[in-house]
Amino acid sequence: MKFMKVLQENKQNQKEKNHNSFGMAVEKFVSSHPGEKVRTETLRASQLYFLCPRAFVLGYFGLQEREVDWLGRLRMSTGTFLHEYLQDRVLGPMGILFGNWKNKDEVREGFHPDSEKAIYEIVNQKPLSWKYEEYRSTDPKYKFSGHIDGKIDVDKLRWIDDNKLLFQTEPLKACKRLQEMTAGRMSILEIKTTSKASLDKIGKQGYPPDYYKQQAVIYQKMFDIDSTFFWYFERDNFDQTAFIYRHEEKWWNEAIRKAEYIWKCVREKKLPEAKKLCPSSKYNNCKYCKNTWTEKEFDDYISKSSNVD
Numbered sequence: 001m002k003f004m005k006v007l008q009e010n011k012q013n014q015k016e017k018n019h020n021s022f023g024m025a026v027e028k029f030v031s032s033h034p035g036e037k038v039r040t041e042t043l044r045a046s047q048l049y050f051l052c053p054r055a056f057v058l059g060y061f062g063l064q065e066r067e068v069d070w071l072g073r074l075r076m077s078t079g080t081f082l083h084e085y086l087q088d089r090v091l092g093p094m095g096i097l098f099g100n101w102k103n104k105d106e107v108r109e110g111f112h113p114d115s116e117k118a119i120y121e122i123v124n125q126k127p128l129s130w131k132y133e134e135y136r137s138t139d140p141k142y143k144f145s146g147h148i149d150g151k152i153d154v155d156k157l158r159w160i161d162d163n164k165l166l167f168q169t170e171p172l173k174a175c176k177r178l179q180e181m182t183a184g185r186m187s188i189l190e191i192k193t194t195s196k197a198s199l200d201k202i203g204k205q206g207y208p209p210d211y212y213k214q215q216a217v218i219y220q221k222m223f224d225i226d227s228t229f230f231w232y233f234e235r236d237n238f239d240q241t242a243f244i245y246r247h248e249e250k251w252w253n254e255a256i257r258k259a260e261y262i263w264k265c266v267r268e269k270k271l272p273e274a275k276k277l278c279p280s281s282k283y284n285n286c287k288y289c290k291n292t293w294t295e296k297e298f299d300d301y302i303s304k305s306s307n308v309d
């Protein structure tokens with residue numbers, strides 16, 4: 001069937017990225033794992049900017065198999081490790097990361113429950129008693145979904161800025177003061193990794209690219225917080241930059257425009273028009289727009305879906 005053929009095209013077009021036999025063998029091993037069955041029932045905030053309405057609606061009505069992408073998995077695991085490291089071993093014990101802290105018996109919301117113990121465990125290479133749990137949420141109206149890297153206390157960030165000298169001379173004393181402060185205004189934490197060229201550009205301009213602005217404002221609405229603290233790392237040398245990005249309503253309006261159109265198509269069981277709200281002018285007739293489909297073909301396709309009421 002034409003729809004299924006187009007949906008499977010990606011797999012056939014996958015290019016081999018490794019040119020040495022060992023790299024090729026590893027890639028083949030990982031890629032031979034069975035694909036993960038996924039159903040796309042929400043709009044992930046982190047992907048919305050580049051989301052093609054046609055692709056989403058086709059995915060919504062069909063159970064898709066997510067291919068195992070070796071490089072994608074590597075990148076994602078590296079990012080996950082960096083997030084955990086910064087949350088559990090740096091920002092948490094420092095006393096500025098707010099959220100849910102879990103140990104084997106309980107979950108506590110607030111700043112790190114026992115910074116001293118965490119530092120003892122880190123320096124003695126013992127398993128950590130407290131681990132950070134990221135907040136997850138789904139917006140009931142537009143069905144945006146996602147998770148945030150955490151909440152950062154903006155007043156504590158300002159206090160750090162005002163007390164740079166104390167951090168340079170007596171960092172433990174400075175952190176003790178931070179840990180004793182009560183919670184102030186919060187900002188959403190976004191940790192990102194990027195290339196050197198991109199870090200230099202973002203550091204100079206002091207704001208993120210448009211796709212991260214859109215992701216940030218969706219989370220701001222979902223968590224009712226009006227700013228995002230971006231912390232960028234460069235992948236080779238871990239140079240970094242950080243800044244606060246404040247809410248811009250225009251990115252929220254763009255997001256809901258796309259969401260409303262997609263859910264209307266889903267409700268009415270219509271395939272979105274070719275190129276309508278296309279994520280990029282560079283995508284000229286890519287696979288979901290290349291072919292014209294008849295209404296009958298689309299009806300046949302969704303009639304096999306378990307996502308139809």
Ligand code: SF4
Pocket residue numbers: 052053054055274275276277278279280283284285286287288289290
């Ligand atoms: S060209 Fe068509 S299929 Fe490709 S991204 Fe744009 S709308 Fe989607």
